[in-house]
Amino acid sequence: MLTLRRFLGTLGPGTLWLVAFLVLPTLVMLGYSFLTRTDLAQVGRPWTLEGWQRVFGYDALFQEWVGDNLRVLWRSLWVAGLSTLLCVLMGYPLAFYIARQDARRKNLLLLLLIIPFWTNFLIRVYAWILILRPFDLVPSLSATFLGMVYAFLPFFVLPVYSSVEKVDWRLLEAAQDLGASPVRAFLAGVFPQTLPGLVAGIILTFIPALGTFVVSDILGGAKTALVGNLIQNQFGQAGDWPYGSALSFLLMGAVLIGLWLYARTAGQKGLEELV
Amino acid sequence: MTRRTHPALSVWAWLVYAFLYLPILVVIVFSFNDSRFGATWAGFTTKWYGVLFARADVREAVVNTLSIAVLSTLVSTVLGTLVGLGLWRYSFKFRTGLSFLLVLPIVVPDVVMGVSLLMFYSFVRLGLERAGWTFDNGFWTVLLAHITFQISYVALTVRSRLAGYGRELEEAARDLGASSLKSFLYVVLPLATPGVLAGALLAFTLSLDDFVVTYFTSGSGFRTLPVLIYTNVKRGVTPDINALSALLVLVTVVAIIAANALLRPRRSRA
Numbered sequence: 001m002l003t004l005r006r007f008l009g010t011l012g013p014g015t016l017w018l019v020a021f022l023v024l025p026t027l028v029m030l031g032y033s034f035l036t037r038t039d040l041a042q043v044g045r046p047w048t049l050e051g052w053q054r055v056f057g058y059d060a061l062f063q064e065w066v067g068d069n070l071r072v073l074w075r076s077l078w079v080a081g082l083s084t085l086l087c088v089l090m091g092y093p094l095a096f097y098i099a100r101q102d103a104r105r106k107n108l109l110l111l112l113l114i115i116p117f118w119t120n121f122l123i124r125v126y127a128w129i130l131i132l133r134p135f136d137l138v139p140s141l142s143a144t145f146l147g148m149v150y151a152f153l154p155f156f157v158l159p160v161y162s163s164v165e166k167v168d169w170r171l172l173e174a175a176q177d178l179g180a181s182p183v184r185a186f187l188a189g190v191f192p193q194t195l196p197g198l199v200a201g202i203i204l205t206f207i208p209a210l211g212t213f214v215v216s217d218i219l220g221g222a223k224t225a226l227v228g229n230l231i232q233n234q235f236g237q238a239g240d241w242p243y244g245s246a247l248s249f250l251l252m253g254a255v256l257i258g259l260w261l262y263a264r265t266a267g268q269k270g271l272e273e274l275v
Numbered sequence: 276m277t278r279r280t281h282p283a284l285s286v287w288a289w290l291v292y293a294f295l296y297l298p299i300l301v302v303i304v305f306s307f308n309d310s311r312f313g314a315t316w317a318g319f320t321t322k323w324y325g326v327l328f329a330r331a332d333v334r335e336a337v338v339n340t341l342s343i344a345v346l347s348t349l350v351s352t353v354l355g356t357l358v359g360l361g362l363w364r365y366s367f368k369f370r371t372g373l374s375f376l377l378v379l380p381i382v383v384p385d386v387v388m389g390v391s392l393l394m395f396y397s398f399v400r401l402g403l404e405r406a407g408w409t410f411d412n413g414f415w416t417v418l419l420a421h422i423t424f425q426i427s428y429v430a431l432t433v434r435s436r437l438a439g440y441g442r443e444l445e446e447a448a449r450d451l452g453a454s455s456l457k458s459f460l461y462v463v464l465p466l467a468t469p470g471v472l473a474g475a476l477l478a479f480t481l482s483l484d485d486f487v488v489t490y491f492t493s494g495s496g497f498r499t500l501p502v503l504i505y506t507n508v509k510r511g512v513t514p515d516i517n518a519l520s521a522l523l524v525l526v527t528v529v530a531i532i533a534a535n536a537l538l539r540p541r542r543s544r545a
Binding site for chain 2: 015019028032096101111115119121122150153210213235244256
């Protein structure tokens, strides 16, 4: 039984904190998304739908549909998608390599994977300027991809590795004994067992890649602006908070829908393991 | 046991490791490069470290970063541990709701959390100004923001540490005559301690590393190291930033090796 006294002694302070600094700010953001932009990045009445209209491409000032931000949204999706795919191609075999070493080597290889993972994010992105600048590749879309894959690869490898570690290799042998080719045996005997880790890794790569503004800001240049940059800009130079709020809700919504779909297929437990 | 791995797999793995370490090595090498514009090697020097240590804004950012990290870790570890314990111990109606709330800061992109806090602070500031108060201190806004995302990580780490244990252990202690405080201190807390330590370590690192939330909540006068690096990078690469980066990489490596050595003997399972 959770009595009020017990609640205040354990869950209470943390829960109240999250309500104050997570729920209330989200509500303020919701309110601001329906207000009108006034001078100096401020908001005021009247209540309008302009911010939300702009998200879907309608420009209230010129009273016409303009596709600019839809293009940014689309670009964000495919840039995040392709970065995730590159992470899969690089990281999936790596997880197998690590999982198949003896305990000592395994620990060392994991440590080597964790060091870049825990190195400051900005330094990891910045370092690519030093490498790519002599080749005149900053800013460019290729630089953005490199930066994304580099920044998010460890997020991908770690959950996949913990899945590969648990693989029951006898299924592979059984499939081969029954006459399956190595590829077929792998696809039928091993791949399905790594699927939970693979999906978790994909989610953990795709979400930050979709939301980032740092990588594209430092390495990408104006042509590769993503939805994160669009949001940042509304709270900086453009100073349009209602529009920025509505965009933030769109991004948050996309992420939550994705996670909801994942939870439905993998179950509540899968979601907890993901975190 | 070592299992057979295909040579191609080994080559691939080492290529990926090379990819992971190339930028880090480049930063370290270039921090010793005696050239104002770093692309070519102009001889070995340590002068950029001198330039770095002479910068007042760097020293201030170090102090800011560390004070935020230490204070936010202390507060979030206490609050997060209590939430984690509560989730483990009680079943209640809004359990799923609370779990959802805890997952939010982890899954929602940083930029969304950053801008919502920015607007929230501006909203609160407006109200305070109407009441005749002024409130314009980046230290406090950043501190409160960091604690918010850290609580989640600590609570979930503590909960997953306790997930394997039932409440029987605590009940057994009670049956043997321990008070609820004693059974908490001598039974539950020792079980949770590795989770609490791991959660605190995670919270501390997240605070040191955070750029996005800090960037939106710090206002103009308050800078942490990641924010300082960002503003410097935006202005153009300078070699003293290489030196700063190299030092931060060194600190990271030492911290990870130390954490690894500390946690290993006590760790019962991976």
